[in-house]
Amino acid sequence: MKHNYMTNTISIDYFTQNIPAPYSFHIHAELAPADSVSVSFSLTYTDREALEEDEILNEGFTGDDDINWSGSLPGVWNESLEDLIKKTSWSGKADKLSRCKIKVTLAGDEAKYPANTGSWEYWLQELQQACIETAKVEKPLEMDFVKGERKLSLKGSFEKREAFIEERLGGLVVNKKIPWEKLGKVLKQIYIAEYYPEDVQPNYNTKGDTFLNIGGGQWFNLSKTNLHISKKKEWLSKLEASFEDLISGPSA
Template identity: 35%
Template sequence: MKSSKETIQSLTLEYDSGIIPPPYSHVFHMELDWSGASLSVKLDLHYTDREELSEEEILDEGFTLDDDYHFEGELNPVWIEPIQALYQENKWSPRQLDEGGIVLYPGQESIPKTPVNQEAWQLMAQDLIQAIYETNKKEAPLHINYRLVTNEESIDCKITVHFSDRNVILSKGEESESINWDYAIQLMKLIFTPDYHYEIAKEKPGTKRGAYIDCGDGLWHELGKGVVNIDPAFDAVGKIQERFEDLLLG
C-alpha cells in the first residue's frame, strides 16, 4: 500500500454498488476539477437492473420511475479543501473491486486507483451528490427536529444541514448557531442507524416525558419506542439522545 501525497487539481470518481439489489443498485461517474477559481463538477448517476422490478415495487421503496440524474455545473469551492485533505490521507490498495465500490482517477491518469478507505470516499461522494441536488434545487436542505421533554420543561431544536455550502445550523427558539460539520455528519449517521416504526409515528411531537425526533418528513417518533436499535451490541438510540442533550443542555 502506498499513501498519496501529490497535489492534484482534478479527480474522477467511479462507483458501482455491486451486489446491492434493485431498486437501490446504481453506478455513477463524477468528474471534479478545481484547476480554476471554482469547483466544476460533472455527474452521471444511473440506477441499474430495474427492469427486474414492477413499477409498484420501485415506488414502494420510496423511489420514482426516473431517478437517473445528470449534472454539469459548479459547486461551492468550500468542498475543495475536504476533497484534497481526504486525498492526501489516502492509501492505495493493489486489489481490484470484484463486488463493487469506488475507484479514483487522479488528475489526468487513465488507470484507476482503489482507495483503501472505501467508506470515507463513498461518504464523500454521497455528500457531494447531496450538494449537487441542493445546488440544482432538486432537494432542499436536510431538516432534523428534536424535542426533549423533562419533568420541568420541554425543549425544541432544529438542525438544518446545508450540503451546498457545508454549513450546519442549530436553532433553539429565537437563537441559532453554526455547529461543526464533521460532528453534525456523525450525528446524522447515528440518526439514520436505528429502525423507525412508522406505523406508530405521530404528526405532532409528544408532550410526555421522553425524547422525540422528526427526520424531516413531518412525522415524529419517540426514541426507545418508535425508534429502536437494530444491533443490540450498539446503542444508537442512546447515543442520539446523548448528542442532542449535549447540544440542548451543554
C-alpha cells in the same frame, strides 16, 4: 497519487458490488477545481432490465430514480476533496469482497482504488446531497430533537458544508455553528433506526416523551415507537448525547 488535485480534473466512479437490482447503481462524478468546483454528477440504477415494473415499485422506487446534474459548488468542496485525497492510501486494484468499488482517476494518471472506501463512500453521499440541494430538488437538512420543554434544532447545508444547532428552552434561545464533521456523526446515529410512514405524527408535545423530526415535519415519538432497533434505550441515550454534544461542544 502525487498529483495536486487543485490543478487537475478528477473522475470518480462508484459501483455497488454483490447488491441485486433494483438497489444496484453506478455513480460517475467529474470535478474541476477553481474558485468554485465545476461538477458533473450522475447516479444510474443498474441491471433493472430483467425486472417487472411492479418489482421496482414495490421496493419503494418510482422507476425514474436516476440523477443527472451539472453545475458549480462552493470552493469549500475543493478543500474537502483535497483533504480526503491526502488521507487516502491507494491500490492498483479493487477489493472484490467489498460492498462497493470506487475508482478514482486524475487527469494524466492511471485509475487507482482507495483503501478507505468507507470515507470515500460517505463523501460521495455528501456530494450527491449537495447536488440535489443545489438543484432545488430537496431543501437543506432540518431536524429537531425534543425532550420535554427542550427543543434542539439541527440545520445543515450540504452545498455550503455548514451546520448549525439551535436550543430553545422556555424563553432562552441559543444558536451556534458546529464543525461540519459532527453532523455526519449525528446523522449516522439517527439512521441506525428504521422510520416507517405509519408511525409519523403531525406534531410533538412537551409532556416528557422524546420526539424526533427527521425532516419535512415527520415527527416520531421515540419513547413509544418501535423503530425496529435492538437495545432501543441504549440507542436513545446515545442519540440524546450526540445532540447534547452539538450544543455543548466547541463552535466551528
